[in-house]
Amino acid sequence: MPVSDIDLIRAWKQVLTLSRLEAGQTVTVLTGADTHPQTLRCAIAAAGDMGARVNRLDLPPVNGEKSLSRDSLAYLGTTPLTGNPAAIAALKASNLVLDLMTLLFSPEQHEILQGGTKILLAVEPPEILCRLVPTQADRARVRAAAAQIAEARQMRISSRAGTDLQCRLGSFPAISEYGFVDEPGRWDHWPSGFVLTWPDEGHSNGQVVLDRGDILLPMKDYVTDPITLTVERGYVTRIQGGLQAEVLRDYMASYEDPEAYAVSHIGWGLQPRAHWSMLGHYGKETHIGMDARAFEGNFLWSMGPNNEAGGQRTTACHIDIPMRHCTVMLDDRAVVIDGVVQDEPGLARAARRKELA
Numbered sequence: 001m002p003v004s005d006i007d008l009i010r011a012w013k014q015v016l017t018l019s020r021l022e023a024g025q026t027v028t029v030l031t032g033a034d035t036h037p038q039t040l041r042c043a044i045a046a047a048g049d050m051g052a053r054v055n056r057l058d059l060p061p062v063n064g065e066k067s068l069s070r071d072s073l074a075y076l077g078t079t080p081l082t083g084n085p086a087a088i089a090a091l092k093a094s095n096l097v098l099d100l101m102t103l104l105f106s107p108e109q110h111e112i113l114q115g116g117t118k119i120l121l122a123v124e125p126p127e128i129l130c131r132l133v134p135t136q137a138d139r140a141r142v143r144a145a146a147a148q149i150a151e152a153r154q155m156r157i158s159s160r161a162g163t164d165l166q167c168r169l170g171s172f173p174a175i176s177e178y179g180f181v182d183e184p185g186r187w188d189h190w191p192s193g194f195v196l197t198w199p200d201e202g203h204s205n206g207q208v209v210l211d212r213g214d215i216l217l218p219m220k221d222y223v224t225d226p227i228t229l230t231v232e233r234g235y236v237t238r239i240q241g242g243l244q245a246e247v248l249r250d251y252m253a254s255y256e257d258p259e260a261y262a263v264s265h266i267g268w269g270l271q272p273r274a275h276w277s278m279l280g281h282y283g284k285e286t287h288i289g290m291d292a293r294a295f296e297g298n299f300l301w302s303m304g305p306n307n308e309a310g311g312q313r314t315t316a317c318h319i320d321i322p323m324r325h326c327t328v329m330l331d332d333r334a335v336v337i338d339g340v341v342q343d344e345p346g347l348a349r350a351a352r353r354k355e356l357a
């Protein structure tokens, strides 16, 4: 159901304050064909009310005729900024870019960030933005998890369903996604609340068994029949199962790109206000599935690009797979056990749910 402009302006002001927006700074709101009008209206009102100089840059859509999905995260790589020096110059000259159209994982985005410009992606519907408005507590929790990853040399993921995946760590940084951009050159995504990193190239091995209730994105489907993915030296070499496995194989084959099968980011969800069950209530084209990526205690892994982390792989195909009931080990430390995050908030919530069960 909808939220009022007042609610959304308040949420934008919370995010912009956490992002350290100062009066007199330049904000450029990046819009596209699918930009939500209320999100745009309230972003401009909030930034303007905080004394910023607010510009708007509207860019034409790209890749529509190539992608099988209308989801803005389904087809990555080239963006409306590709070969568009005038637009890139405007964003580089801004202190803060509010990306209401989805630049994600693009080489141009890195170029803009390197100049110190901050970029905040926000394309979920207004009521989801309000429900998942970020807090300093979200930031502290995600950064604590990122510090755990930074110390580790291996992530091992297992489950009763049969998952057993070992990923060597060390080449790539841990990335914190907590929903606001409080440092120069930072990119973040509102809503979020999860931590991720990339395994060393060629050093992921084992198998992933998707069990009933695990989620496939951008399809936004709950898995109903188990899918087994074999992982060898950093690539998914087999995808076995029933109809959903066949659909996944067919979709990925449509990219005709062997790099699509590479293990991409790995990590876990830390956002208690995001919910696994939400997918059942929204049409697939009304959101991009951030509840699924962020719900507390998921193991989120993916296939496809690693240029986001500084790697060389820029495949257009990106599959995100949030899983339930996994155990995530960093070296010999369990950070998630059977879907329960092993930090104070996670354990306290699990104890409360146990009392209620």
Ligand SMILES: O=c1ccc(O)c[nH]1
Pocket: 073, 177, 189, 192, 293, 302, 320
């Ligand atoms: O915010 C995001 C969205 C998609 C993704 O794969 C990573 N982070």
